[in-house]
Amino acid sequence: MKTFNEFGLEPKVLRAITEMGFEESTPIQEKAMPIAMENRDLIGQAQTGTGKTAAFGIPLVNKIDVKEEKIVALIMCPTRELAIQVAEEIEKLGRFKGIRSLPIYGGQDIVKQIRALKKRPQIIIGTPGRLLDHINRKTIKLDDVQTVILDEADEMLDMGFMEDIQSILKLVPDERQTMLFSATMPVNIQRLAQQFLRNPEHVSVIPKQISAPLIDQSYIELHERQKFEALCRLIDMEAPELAIIFGRTKRRVDELAEALQKRGYTAEGLHGDLSQNQRDNVMRKFRDGSIDVLVATDVAARGLDVSGVTHVINFDLPQDPESYVHRIGRTGRAGKEGAAYTFVTPREIDHLYFIEKITRHKITRKPMPSLAEAIEGKQKMTAERILEVLQKDEHNEYKGLAIQLLEQHDSVHLLASALKLLTGDKKEVEIELTPEEPLRAKKRRPDVRSSGRRPSGPYGTAGGARRSEGGRSYDRDRSGSRPPRRDGGRDYNRGREGGRDYNRDRGFNRSTSSRSNEELVKN
Numbered sequence: 246m247k248t249f250n251e252f253g254l255e256p257k258v259l260r261a262i263t264e265m266g267f268e269e270s271t272p273i274q275e276k277a278m279p280i281a282m283e284n285r286d287l288i289g290q291a292q293t294g295t296g297k298t299a300a301f302g303i304p305l306v307n308k309i310d311v312k313e314e315k316i317v318a319l320i321m322c323p324t325r326e327l328a329i330q331v332a333e334e335i336e337k338l339g340r341f342k343g344i345r346s347l348p349i350y351g352g353q354d355i356v357k358q359i360r361a362l363k364k365r366p367q368i369i370i371g372t373p374g375r376l377l378d379h380i381n382r383k384t385i386k387l388d389d390v391q392t393v394i395l396d397e398a399d400e401m402l403d404m405g406f407m408e409d410i411q412s413i414l415k416l417v418p419d420e421r422q423t424m425l426f427s428a429t430m431p432v433n434i435q436r437l438a439q440q441f442l443r444n445p446e447h448v449s450v451i452p453k454q455i456s457a458p459l460i461d462q463s464y465i466e467l468h469e470r471q472k473f474e475a476l477c478r479l480i481d482m483e484a485p486e487l488a489i490i491f492g493r494t495k496r497r498v499d500e501l502a503e504a505l506q507k508r509g510y511t512a513e514g515l516h517g518d519l520s521q522n523q524r525d526n527v528m529r530k531f532r533d534g535s536i537d538v539l540v541a542t543d544v545a546a547r548g549l550d551v552s553g554v555t556h557v558i559n560f561d562l563p564q565d566p567e568s569y570v571h572r573i574g575r576t577g578r579a580g581k582e583g584a585a586y587t588f589v590t591p592r593e594i595d596h597l598y599f600i601e602k603i604t605r606h607k608i609t610r611k612p613m614p615s616l617a618e619a620i621e622g623k624q625k626m627t628a629e630r631i632l633e634v635l636q637k638d639e640h641n642e643y644k645g646l647a648i649q650l651l652e653q654h655d656s657v658h659l660l661a662s663a664l665k666l667l668t669g670d671k672k673e674v675e676i677e678l679t680p681e682e683p684l685r686a687k688k689r690r691p692d693v694r695s696s697g698r699r700p701s702g703p704y705g706t707a708g709g710a711r712r713s714e715g716g717r718s719y720d721r722d723r724s725g726s727r728p729p730r731r732d733g734g735r736d737y738n739r740g741r742e743g744g745r746d747y748n749r750d751r752g753f754n755r756s757t758s759s760r761s762n763e764e765l766v767k768n
């Protein structure tokens with residue numbers, strides 16, 4: 246892999262990259278950046294968590310003249326959370342150069358946004374709906390835009406943004422560079438590209454399997470009514486640092502978050518019916534580790550990058566293979582490992598096989614975690630917590646009491662009692678969730694089923710087939726009431742090392758290069 250020195254970037258941009266802890270470029274960055282820097286249109290496709298944001302962000306920041314007082318670049322993203330996250334990455338990349346960027350998304354006070362726009366940002370990162378709103382109010386002008394980037398374009402189309410995107414793109418001067426990035430590339434994206442990109446270079450880093458290789462994928466077959474118990478046991482057994490649990494509907498997410506809170510987990514829900522403030526709050530808490538479990542609809546499936554997410558659990562089977570790939574891609578990012586579990590009811594098992602086939606990745610069957618395993622997992626966590634305190638040598642004020650107790654009691658019994666107390670008895674609150682209908686069996690295209698041939702190109706026909714069936718059902722139904730505040734519970738596991746120090750401990754560089762090379766396939 247190339248180091249970032251080899252791309253001919255400005256020193257100030259290089260410095261920003263170094264400060265972010267990036268040492269070597271990822272495969273998609275290595276392939277896309279030179280093309281982007283030649284100002285050519287491009288379609289970039291690479292696995293989740295492999296640095297697509299910087300692949301377009303670095304050349305963009307490098308290219309922009311800081312003296313510019315107009316909006317010269319536009320980045321479109323499907324969700325508000327993503328707009329914020331991409332804006333943060335752009336902000337970091339452009340810091341030393343003094344690039345001004347601004348996220349613009351629905352749900353945020355428009356007057357505030359108008360005020361921020363007066364500071365003359367050069368880069369706008371926004372969701373299509375709100376962007377259009379500003380364009381109509383004439384608070385955003387696109388006459389000087391030279392670069393447009395569509396991040397997660399297929400998701401934007403799925404969310405019904407096609408018309409908005411078209412209207413926006415028509416207002417941008419033809420003399421521009423357009424780049425489109427995604428982890429998956431269904432047919433409707435290719436159509437959009439044909440319409441709005443000029444002679445795009447296809448840059449794809451797609452290994453045999455589409456999902457990231459560092460994710461250990463398994464499934465558990467169970468009945469709907471067993472899911473919640475299985476979830477709690479799984480969390481206890483695996484003790485995730487941070488986990489994202491995906492539910493099919495908003496109601497499901499609300500109920501699950503509430504149920505987990507009742508059992509003493511620090512969990513909160515995220516879906517499209519929450520106010521922007523609530524959504525921001527939940528994301529902030531999840532990022533800083535004040536909650537360890539995020540329960541979400543597919544609103545969180547795309548692009549979100551939170552370091553420390555060790556587990557993704559599909560409480561409900563995702564609608565389609567693409568959604569599966571994006572959901573599990575929230576873990577195993579930037580060279581780290583992750584685990585993905587999918588709950589499947591007996592009637593949905595074909596659906597799972599379909600996902601397996603399209604993603605060309607084996608999903609290993611695992612048994613339902615037993616109560617014993619769950620208890621063992623919790624006990625192990627308690628022991629780890631104790632050892633942590635021991636190592637930190639922060640227990641001096643308890644020594645006197647310890648000596649006193651040891652004089653009167655047997656040490657094993659004493660420690661066992663302490664362990665029991667710390668582990669805490671599980672709050673056996675009865676939980677009843679509203680059952681979700683099983684996913685209907687997919688109508689597969691005849692060529693996929695009968696001949697076993699895979700669709701043309703990653704997700705080529707599969708994506709198309711699904712869309713003609715009516716697309717997603719998530720986030721459509723009405724949400725229930727807000728779950729109550731969490732009731733404290735597990736405050737251990739605060740070991741997250743914020744920041745970007747994974748390069749050092751896990752060797753992103755190493756693992757990236759070892760899993761790429763021969764896998765660099767060019768379309």
Ligand SMILES: Nc1ncnc2c1ncn2[C@@H]1O[C@H](COP(=O)(O)OP(=O)(O)OP(=O)(O)O)[C@@H](O)[C@H]1O
Binds near residue numbers: 266267291550574
């Ligand atoms: N060259 C690099 N070295 C180390 N870390 C990097 C590098 N490039 C990007 N990263 C980090 O890797 C993480 C994942 O990057 P990013 O969010 O851009 O992935 P993505 O490819 O867009 O994934 P998704 O398909 O899920 O949107 C981020 O935290 C990012 O800062």
Ligand SMILES: [Mg+2]
Binds near residue numbers: 297
């Ligand atoms: Mg991304």
